[in-house]
Amino acid sequence: MTASHQILLYYLYAPIADPEGFAEAQRELCGRLGLLGRIIVASEGINGTLSGEAGAAAEYMAAMREDPRFAGIVFKTDPAEAHAFPRLSVKVRPELVTLGLTGAEDVDPRSLTGERLSPRAFLEAMSDPGAVVLDGRNRYEWELGRFKGAVCPDVDHFRDLPKWLAENLEGAKERRILTYCTGGIRCEKLSGLLVKEGFKSVAQLDGGIVSYGKDPEVRGRDFEGRCYVFDERVAVPVNSANPTVVSRCRRCGGPSERYVNCALRRCNAQIFLCAACESGAGRYCDDGCRHADDPAYLERLPHGEGFRFVDALLKLEPGNWGVASYRVTGREPFLPGHFPGDPIVPGVVLAEAVAQLAGVVAQSDPEVPPVEQLLLAGLGRVKISGAARPGDTLRIEAKVTGRMGGLVQADGSVEIDGVRLCSATVSLGGAR
Ligand SMILES: [Zn+2]
């Protein structure tokens, strides 16, 4: 069977004098060939992943190799039945991979990088018990699969890695370090950085996990789980020699390689969830997301348009705790008059948002019948430390701390992008 499409993964560190012009030429070339995917262009080279019809992919590879700057480029190819990307994006960036190193800190992989090991040599090197196998990827990647016994840095971004290494790998400078990543590009910089930092013996898996899985001799041996990829496939198999599953179902903790997105659209987190858990409790991270996806809870808010400061629930533990968002539109009736020229949301409105969410949380309690017209009745310990403006999205949190009849007590806070603007203790009261 021959597949109609191909997926390409490639990079090359090679100086590009005019990144903007080169990016434009790439857009034209890909557009003409009907290729989709993502390309990063920098003055230090190119990094790309594309999908397209097999003939078009072949034409692209030929066109790139014709350019003397990219004659040595290596393309990793996978057959596919269709495109793996929804669109084409070609961007110019200061770095091919964002390590955040500037000036003298930066590493040029063409002059400083770890020893390149073939899949075969990497497999052999891993058998040395003194070696440190270092995963150069992010948590969401290695959670899906990694080399047996690898050290996996707890980072969400590649740029956080230098700090993690300084804090956690300092004592391993005399040991052999074996780095790996998806296709090899991150290791070019990472291994160079380690050499620069004084690690005595640094090597990298040439071509990354992808090449390691395709190597006819090693066939992905000792890679546990699957490889995370940045296209619609999400997870690809690597190991056909001694495959295992390492990822765990978010709910029951059993082995599962089912990678899905949380059904709560505003969460959309990628999670492992086994089929049994999904059919039992829905395709959600947890019950907090499941309850937050039920519009009935918000509908019980008595507040009308213009005085409602909870748009959407993000997490809800009925009767106990909740998180919600509110986007300041600038059209709120109280805004323009308050501070002409610089409309800010008054602190009391932030406390009101906490109270409204507290009301939603309290009213969702399955054990307690709903209260009519549950409204803010009192404020205590209010701390305001910032202002919100039109365009901001508030993150509101509230925890019910006490209930008695039609009275509700709650603690809560409001944040924007992780910065706290307000905390408050609120009391609500309504008719029983
Ligand atoms: Zn499960």
Ligand SMILES: [Zn+2]
């Ligand atoms: Zn979720």
